[in-house]
Amino acid sequence: MEWIQWFGEHFIGMFNAGGEVFMGLVTGIVPTLVVLLTFTYAIMKFIGEERVNRAIQFASKYMLLRYTVMPILAVLILTNPMAYTFGRFLPEKQKPAFYDSAVSFVHPVTSLFPYANAGELFVYLGIANGIKEAGYSISELAVRYFLVGIVIILLRGIVTELITKYLAKRNDASVLEGGN
Template identity: 85%
Template sequence: MEWLKWIGEHFIGMFQAGGETFMGMFTGIIPTLVVLLTFTYAVIKFIGEERVNRAIQFASKYMLLRYTVMPILSVLLLTNPMCYTFGRFLPEKQKPAFYDSAVSFVHPVTALFPYANAGELFVYLGIANGIKEAGYSMSELAVRYFLVGIAVILLRGIITEYITKFLARRMEAKS
């Protein structure tokens, strides 16, 4: 019967630890997320939704902007998973590359803008805490994540667009 007591104590202990973690977030990161999200929506309202849409349509015309500005704005303004809807401004042949860019940016953006993809926050914080314990700056890590993320989404977008074009030509040749 000792094992039953052990299971009971540790089973509830797991939930108590989860509750403590939740309360830590509720008094720590959650207010920050709410303020960041409110700020983003306020900026959109001040600029105007139509102007934001026109900026995205302009960015969709140029490859460099299509795989940097578009995914960045989509993730910051609409957050994950709604950010993928910015693909509506693109022709079908460019949608896979945009999706690849956007989905690749939802992790790097978490360091500076945690509201954009709160599900990835736990991954980032795990890495950041290790960096902090090693004596390095979490701010530098956040900026580096963001900048490397931009380079990665540009490369992925360009490569995926060329792969999509190649496969489309191949399918046309077969039919």
Template identity: 85%
Template sequence: MEWIQWFGEHFIGMFEAGGKQFMDLLTGIVPTLVVLLTFTYAMIKFIGEERVNKVIQFAAKYTLLRYTLMPILSILLLTNPMAYTFGRFLPEKQKPAFFDSLVSFLHPVTALFPYANAGELFVYLGIANGLKEAGYSMSDLAVRYFLIGIVIMLLRGVITELITKYLAKRMEANS
């Protein structure tokens, strides 16, 4: 009968720990997320949606900007999953590469802009808290994570675009 008592204490303890974690999030990161998101939407209103669209259309023309600036702006302005809609400014042959570059940036963006992909926040915070306990700076991690993310999304976008072109030519030759 001792196991019944143990089960009862630990079963409710699991929910108490979940409630504590929920309150920590509610009083910690959630207000930050709301303020960041509000700031982003306010900036879009101040700048004007038409101007933002023109910047995205300009970025779509150049490979470097298409796989760096365009995904960064799409994830920061629209957040995940709406960020994929910026692909509408691209021809069909470039959409797979844009998607690949954007997807590869969804996790690194969380370090500095947690509202952009809130689903990844728990993963990032788990890693960051472990490094913090080991004595490392979370700020250094966030900046490095973001910068490496830009490099990776550029590489993946360019490589995927080359693969897409190769496969399209191959399909044309076969038909």
């Protein structure tokens, strides 16, 4: 009968621990996420949706901007998974590379803008806690994580665009050569 007592104590203990974690989130990161999200949407309203759309259309014309500025804005403004809809500004032949860039940025964005991909927040916080326990600055980690993410999305976008062009040419994929 001891196992019943042990099971009862540990079963409810699991929920007590979950409740403590939840309260930590509610009093810690959740208010920060709400304020960051409100700030981002306020900036969008001040700038105007039409201006933002024009800036994204401008960025889509240049490879450097297409695989840095576009994915960053997409993830910050629309968050994951809606960020991928920014691909509508691109011709079909560039959409795979944009998607690759955007999906690669939803991880490092959590370091400075955790609201953009809350699902990855726990991964980043796990890494950050380890860095903090080792005696290093979490702020430095966040900035480096974000900056390395930008380099990675640029490289992935360029490589994926080249691969897409090669495969389209090899397979004579006229659908990728044409319009949207």
